[in-house]
Amino acid sequence: MQNKVFIIFLIFLFTSGYTATAQKQINTPFSRFNIGSLEPQGSFRSLSMGGTGTAMRDNSSIYFTNPASYSSLDTNSFVFDFGIDYGRNFLSNGGSRYSSDDLNFHHLFMGFPLTKGWGIAVGFIPYSSGFYKITGSVLPNDLGYDPNIGPYSVFHGGNGGIAKYFLGTGVKVIKNISLGVNMTILSGELNRTNEFVFADFGNVFHSSLTEKYTIHGINFDYGLQYTASLKKNYFLNIGVSLTQNNSYKSDFHHLAKRYTAFGTVDTVSYISDNTTKTEIPGTVRFGVSFGKKNKFTTGIDFISTKWSKSIIPGSSGYAADTRELRVGAEYIPEKYSNYSFIKRVEYRIGGHIGDNYLIINGEQIKEYGVSIGFGLPLRKTLSKTNLFFDFTSKSGSFSNSLHREDYLTMGISLNLWDAWFIKRKYD
Numbered sequence: 001m002q003n004k005v006f007i008i009f010l011i012f013l014f015t016s017g018y019t020a021t022a023q024k025q026i027n028t029p030f031s032r033f034n035i036g037s038l039e040p041q042g043s044f045r046s047l048s049m050g051g052t053g054t055a056m057r058d059n060s061s062i063y064f065t066n067p068a069s070y071s072s073l074d075t076n077s078f079v080f081d082f083g084i085d086y087g088r089n090f091l092s093n094g095g096s097r098y099s100s101d102d103l104n105f106h107h108l109f110m111g112f113p114l115t116k117g118w119g120i121a122v123g124f125i126p127y128s129s130g131f132y133k134i135t136g137s138v139l140p141n142d143l144g145y146d147p148n149i150g151p152y153s154v155f156h157g158g159n160g161g162i163a164k165y166f167l168g169t170g171v172k173v174i175k176n177i178s179l180g181v182n183m184t185i186l187s188g189e190l191n192r193t194n195e196f197v198f199a200d201f202g203n204v205f206h207s208s209l210t211e212k213y214t215i216h217g218i219n220f221d222y223g224l225q226y227t228a229s230l231k232k233n234y235f236l237n238i239g240v241s242l243t244q245n246n247s248y249k250s251d252f253h254h255l256a257k258r259y260t261a262f263g264t265v266d267t268v269s270y271i272s273d274n275t276t277k278t279e280i281p282g283t284v285r286f287g288v289s290f291g292k293k294n295k296f297t298t299g300i301d302f303i304s305t306k307w308s309k310s311i312i313p314g315s316s317g318y319a320a321d322t323r324e325l326r327v328g329a330e331y332i333p334e335k336y337s338n339y340s341f342i343k344r345v346e347y348r349i350g351g352h353i354g355d356n357y358l359i360i361n362g363e364q365i366k367e368y369g370v371s372i373g374f375g376l377p378l379r380k381t382l383s384k385t386n387l388f389f390d391f392t393s394k395s396g397s398f399s400n401s402l403h404r405e406d407y408l409t410m411g412i413s414l415n416l417w418d419a420w421f422i423k424r425k426y427d
Helices: 001-023 042-046 069-074
Strands: 078-092 098-113 118-131 132-138 152-174 177-196 206-229 233-242 244-259 267-272 279-280 285-290 294-307 322-331 344-361 364-379 384-395 404-419
Touching: 042 322, 042 344, 042 364, 042 384, 042 404, 069 118, 069 177, 069 206, 069 233, 078 384, 098 404, 152 206, 206 279, 206 364, 294 344, 344 384
Parallel strands: none
Antiparallel strands: 078 098, 078 404, 098 118, 118 152, 132 152, 152 177, 177 206, 206 233, 206 244, 233 285, 244 267, 244 279, 285 294, 294 322, 322 344, 344 364, 364 384, 384 404
């Protein structure tokens, strides 16, 4: 037990410092807008099943999107889940293609019971990514070339991200009903740069625009789950969770300047706004899951967020309401097989379809994806290694000067479960 505590403590310290500075290096131009490209929320078990989780309950997993699920954590048990992922993004505008990839931290969760029917969980996960790089040039034969301006090159780049931290508890108030609450913290920084450099480098002014946006604040999630135990180990769960709309303290700095090759710098405009708060709208989730204990689980979630009500300093008119449908299933041939590892493996599949929160050139970006996953059990324990594979596509109309992104993700997580609080009778 002491060795396990030491290992988890080291991982926690490593990831705490790592997430403070790390960012995904996946090039996605959709990160130019609002608070960046939103990251999928959930463990790899949840994401393998399409991102379902509102009505899910399990004694070895943490479904933080509905804190009422923490009441399912076993007495005297401890759950630890740490994951990393590799992503590759393929961009296309109908004529050319580009790809980028990155390996990065994905999540860290911990949970344990306080008493029977009362659990607590803590963790953190990336909330959004702000990384992108766009370069180009306008030459004499290009459309839109102006001989009065001459040839020039452009660069648009961004970096940074926003992280989500949570601490929550869930309690079974009566036999079939559990309630829960998360305290969440959003914190991060986004930096953006736009530069125009002209071919006549020494005789004209070039232009540069930089933006810096920071956000931090506390919010709350509330959850409810109803659990019905049916005959022959079948079950039915219904879940509802709500993330309330909230104002976050934020700072926005905008600097536009022009400069020459000889060091002359002229400030065109400067904006410093630390009074306008960022308004992030509430999210409502409704889910149903049905299955047979230790055999199979199916789930469906509906998620709605009124992003059109958001207020994000430096961004205006780029957010639209979203509605998402997420479905998934898990099957275990024989959970406690003594002879076959393959029969003990957990097989998962899922899908999701809906709207992305971005609206560009008057068109809302569409998004859909499919996923599969496997839970590989470790010997003589409920601990497992989770593998996760996902394909997600985000797209707008090529005719509307938009592009398509096909995102492939592979993830691996270590999900540890152990009875840590039982007093030994023998040494």
